[in-house]
Amino acid sequence: MKIRSQKIMSLGSYLTELLVYACFVSAYFFLVLHFLGDWVKQVFDENKALYAILALALILVQGYLLEILTSALLRMIRSKGR
């Protein structure tokens, strides 16, 4: 019974995390990505070498930031669950 309730709590934590994360992603999507498109396209057309460095930097920075965000969310929700 204890293991089952732990599993349900863990699943609930994940679902809550997904919901909060979806809100963050929506805000990020409309505030950042929406306005980044034109500028990135301009760099793509004018300088491919710069675009390559920019592309790698953007995905690495986003990866790093989203890892911090998702880890923090998970920690916060789990600690509240306890």
Add this chain to the structure above:
Amino acid sequence: MDFLISGTHINPVYLIGIGFIVGILGGFFGVGGSFLAGPALFALGMPMNFVIGTDLTHIVGKSVVAAKKHRALGNVDIKLGLIMASGTIAGVETGAQGIQYLKHQANVDVIVGIGFIVVLVSISTFISWESWQTLKVQKKSGGMKSVAAVANDTLKKDESVLAHVSRQIHRFHLPPIISLPNSGIERVSLWAILAVAFVGGVFSGFLGGGAGYIRMPSMVYLLGVPTHVAVGTDLFEIIISAGYGTLTHAVKGNVDIMVALVMHTGAAIGAQIGATLTEYFRGTWIRLAFAPLPLIGAGLVIYSLVTGQHF
């Protein structure tokens, strides 16, 4: 949403969904997931050259998330990952050159393709058999303990009925000899690691994607790396090799970074969940669940042979 660089119109929700599924697979198995993301992007109307470059870029971001999580769990051997990355990059270049060469040879790509199918199906069959045998041995030896005790004791202590294969490779004394304490390996030839990474890289260059379905089992069976560490280290290695692929493809104009960024928002949370799930499974079970993945690689080769396109 219009993606100006690749000239495509794709609903971002689809991209986030694809990223999420591929992220879970990547976090759990230590693979890039190109076998799923590539065809999905192609089906959404993205040109093939952008599919290959953009998928590699999104893999970099996803692997950052999953590798960081695995590092926190103690599953990343950075020294091994760095050595493997150099072997992989050399292998990728060789595989890519091989593709160019085979384009000029009649029927040779069919013969090599069939060879790859045989190898991939053999790997899948072999992993299934080995995992099953190991589970049977574990069941016999752990029969006296309670399930909870076994789970606590041996979740990360890996066992394999084929551990003697990696021990034989550890006896191969061609200098330089190095030690990998984080992987529990006292002595191994640097050339053995480079060879394993190189072969994975050749598959990656030939078939596209990260070819984690070759590299992860090779690390476990040939180098004797525990499954959890193999998953985490493979993800770390993918950051470097896929990062290199991103740069070369972006210079050639084959990367739509906006598509990769949107996909990655889904992949980030998926990778977290996948990496966390490894905490709840023994290495043997992870390997058994991994077994069907090389078959997907075999399916891709068959698709390439039939249509002449590469993912």
